[in-house]
Amino acid sequence: xxxxxxxxxxxxxxxxxxxxxxxxxxxxxxxxxxxxxxxxxxxxxxxxxxxxxxxxxxxxxxxxxxxxxxxxxxxxxxxxxxxxxxxxxxxxxxxxxxxxxxxxxxxxxxxxxxxxxxxxxxxxxxxxxxxxxxxxxxxxxxxxxxxxxxxxxxxxxxxxxxxxxxxxxxxxxxxxxxxxxxxxxxxxxxxxxxxxxxxxxxxxxxxxxxxxxxxxxxxxxxxxxxxxxxxxxxxxxxxxxxxxxxxxxxxxxxxxxxxxxxxxxxxxxxxxxxxxxxxxxxxxxxxxxxxxxxxxxxxxxxxxxxxxxxxxxxxxxxxxxxxxxx
Amino acid sequence: xxxxxxxxxxxxxxxxxxxxxxxxxxxxxxxxxxxxxxxxxxxxxxxxxxxxxxxxxxxxxxxxxxxxxxxxxxxxxxxxxxxxxxxxxxxxxxxxxxxxxxxxxxxxxxxxxxxxxxxxxxxxxxxxxxxxxxxxxxxxxxxxxxxxxxxxxxxxxxxxxxxxxxxxxxxxxxxxxxxxxxxxxxxxxxxxxxxxxxxxxxxxxxxxxxxxxxxxxxxxxxxxxxxxxxxxxxxxxxxxxxxxxxxxxxxxxxxxxxxxxxxxxxxxxxxxxxxxxxxxxxxxxxxxxxxxxxxxxxxxxxxxxxxxxxxxxxxxxxx
Ligand SMILES: Nc1ncnc2c1ncn2[C@@H]1O[C@H](COP(=O)(O)OP(=O)(O)O)[C@@H](O)[C@H]1O
Ligand SMILES: [Mg+2]
Numbered sequence: 001x002x003x004x005x006x007x008x009x010x011x012x013x014x015x016x017x018x019x020x021x022x023x024x025x026x027x028x029x030x031x032x033x034x035x036x037x038x039x040x041x042x043x044x045x046x047x048x049x050x051x052x053x054x055x056x057x058x059x060x061x062x063x064x065x066x067x068x069x070x071x072x073x074x075x076x077x078x079x080x081x082x083x084x085x086x087x088x089x090x091x092x093x094x095x096x097x098x099x100x101x102x103x104x105x106x107x108x109x110x111x112x113x114x115x116x117x118x119x120x121x122x123x124x125x126x127x128x129x130x131x132x133x134x135x136x137x138x139x140x141x142x143x144x145x146x147x148x149x150x151x152x153x154x155x156x157x158x159x160x161x162x163x164x165x166x167x168x169x170x171x172x173x174x175x176x177x178x179x180x181x182x183x184x185x186x187x188x189x190x191x192x193x194x195x196x197x198x199x200x201x202x203x204x205x206x207x208x209x210x211x212x213x214x215x216x217x218x219x220x221x222x223x224x225x226x227x228x229x230x231x232x233x234x235x236x237x238x239x240x241x242x243x244x245x246x247x248x249x250x251x252x253x254x255x256x257x258x259x260x261x262x263x264x265x266x267x268x269x270x271x272x273x274x275x276x277x278x279x280x281x282x283x284x285x286x287x288x289x290x291x292x293x294x295x296x297x298x299x300x301x302x303x304x305x306x307x308x309x310x311x312x313x314x315x316x317x318x319x320x321x322x323x324x325x326x
Numbered sequence: 327x328x329x330x331x332x333x334x335x336x337x338x339x340x341x342x343x344x345x346x347x348x349x350x351x352x353x354x355x356x357x358x359x360x361x362x363x364x365x366x367x368x369x370x371x372x373x374x375x376x377x378x379x380x381x382x383x384x385x386x387x388x389x390x391x392x393x394x395x396x397x398x399x400x401x402x403x404x405x406x407x408x409x410x411x412x413x414x415x416x417x418x419x420x421x422x423x424x425x426x427x428x429x430x431x432x433x434x435x436x437x438x439x440x441x442x443x444x445x446x447x448x449x450x451x452x453x454x455x456x457x458x459x460x461x462x463x464x465x466x467x468x469x470x471x472x473x474x475x476x477x478x479x480x481x482x483x484x485x486x487x488x489x490x491x492x493x494x495x496x497x498x499x500x501x502x503x504x505x506x507x508x509x510x511x512x513x514x515x516x517x518x519x520x521x522x523x524x525x526x527x528x529x530x531x532x533x534x535x536x537x538x539x540x541x542x543x544x545x546x547x548x549x550x551x552x553x554x555x556x557x558x559x560x561x562x563x564x565x566x567x568x569x570x571x572x573x574x575x576x577x578x579x580x581x582x583x584x585x586x587x588x589x590x591x592x593x594x595x596x597x598x599x600x601x602x603x604x605x606x607x608x609x610x611x612x613x614x615x616x617x618x619x620x621x622x623x624x625x626x627x628x629x630x631x632x633x634x635x636x637x638x639x640x641x642x643x644x645x
Contacts, residue, residue: 051511270545
């Protein structure tokens with residue numbers, strides 16, 4: 001195969017033992033998930049879904065923090081769990097991560113400079129002190145920070161937005177091909193959030209860095225990403241270009257989600273009502289046959305409770321897991 | 327003219343710190359009329375929760391109220407006896423604190439928790455109490471059988487609905503909800519927002535909805551107040567304010583909201599909010615404002631004044 005993908009996830013499954021009070025046994029946090037991101041051009045792929053849909057587990061699997069129960073993750077065609085030591089070191093450099101709480105990534109006792117100097121030392125990115133300083137100021141510039149406003153400060157002296165930009169600068173230092181960003185703006189206030197999303201767009205267009213952007217917020221997904229995957233209870237419900245999926249969703253679950261996103265305009269308020277479940281089961285190991293969304297689906301058919309729909313290619317670049325489209 | 331239910335005047339609430347006080351709520355005035363939903367928006371740390379505690383006199387040290395009045399139907403909640411205040415809380419004004427769905431007592435069944443709130447204020451028979459609890463659960467769209475469950479058996483969205491049922495239990499005239507939709511999934515958020523609107527129509531109550539989420543505000547509030555660094559910078563009719571925000575901070579905040587239905591370039595606001603121990607002189611938004619007038623805005627503090635019908639703005643551009 002000549003045209004290898006940057007990342008390819010094949011039939012990825014992760015089962016956790018559950019210690020829940022209600023459900024003893026196993027939880028399939030990620031259930032037979034496959035997708036890929038291309039190598040030829042940088043893209044931003046959103047992984048969206050409600051809490052518990054398996055987004056973060058996929059991120060941790062891709063970063064190699066946990067091992068899949070079954071299935072594979074290929075980076076440029078190489079299974080990440082079969083890499084040689086050198087390949088693994090390169091992978092850890094080329095695939096970077098940014099998390100939800102930028103504060104947690106800092107040691108409160110050290111100046112913030114340290115999160116930038118450590119990777120320079122660890123990956124031997126600079127030959128001299130001056131070179132290191134140049135690299136740092138370049139990286140800070142790229143994320144829109146001035147060196148004197150952040151260097152020499154302690155993490156608590158900076159805003160959440162500044163801390164998150166430092167984490168992006170840190171990732172940038174390593175010239176990665178992919179940044180896995182797990183809810184990077186969900187704890188950041190609105191006036192500062194836009195700048196961070198714009199930094200992501202810049203890193204993509206100017207430095208060819210791809211992103212796996214994990215979020216529950218479909219509005220920011222529309223803003224930054226090219227493609228989107230919508231997950232529900234560990235499975236992909238719909239996948240395709242963001243301008244199609246979020247504008248004309250096909251899957252009933254994705255329709256419900258999009259209908260529930262509040263439009264920031266008092267003249268476009270919801271006209272109809274929705275019903276929340278009167279009682280709901282908090283465990284997810286229940287629906288073992290059939291479609292996972294069956295219990296909540298407004299368009300369900302008999303078949304849906306018996307057969308799990310495959311993720312089918314319904315249009316050129318769109319995939320949907322729903323019997324309505326098969 | 328609708329009647330004023332709550333009238334907050336020049337409220338000042340600070341937190342004591344070893345260096346200087348944190349001026350979290352600094353001379354805030356607004357009112358809430360009967361059967362109205364008033365939104366209070368603003369980014370984290372601007373003083374929204376402190377404002378809620380202060381109205382209910384629940385602010386704990388190192389926080390303290392330095393001045394102002396909180397007139398509820400004419401009587402000043404900051405002056406009345408503790409005894410009378412306790413009677414008013416829950417029965418006339420109820421409160422849904424931030425993250426309260428995670429603060430339910432884990433070892434008490436839902437019926438006991440709702441029941442406690444009721445029997446503390448009313449004499450009621452066992453049978454009647456049971457019926458009341460079931461009705462309340464049904465009114466927030468839950469099954470009556472939830473009464474016998476423990477908090478850990480419920481999802482976050484169900485617990486939030488239980489908390490709302492508790493706030494409705496004594497048929498209050500005003501409900502203050504602090505970030506009632508934060509940390510919930512979007513479908514559940516929508517359901518909760520719908521419930522807050524129902525409260526107004528069912529209970530004929532007013533609601534103060536505090537949230538940083540501008541899109542949630544846009545969906546349900548009648549009027550909106552925007553806070554920045556301890557002050558209200560603009561307040562007015564929600565439709566009107568979203569259409570034509572006047573204060574530069576309101577404008578920035580509204581244009582920074584991404585929309586799922588259209589792709590427009592978002593502009594971030596440069597800089598970040600001030601440290602409330604040493605806010606800048608004059609207008610607190612001065613260091614970040616694209617329209618600032620040096621020599622004026624960093625010297626004189628703009629007062630909140632009516633610049634057009636039903637719209638108050640604190641900005642020197644509108645003089
Ligand atoms: N116990 C406290 N001691 C000192 N400062 C506090 C305390 N609680 C809150 N603050 C400060 O008061 C300001 C307002 O906080 P808060 O009312 O929680 O804002 P919001 O609800 O809008 O996020 C912030 O600057 C916050 O750091
Ligand atoms: Mg708060």
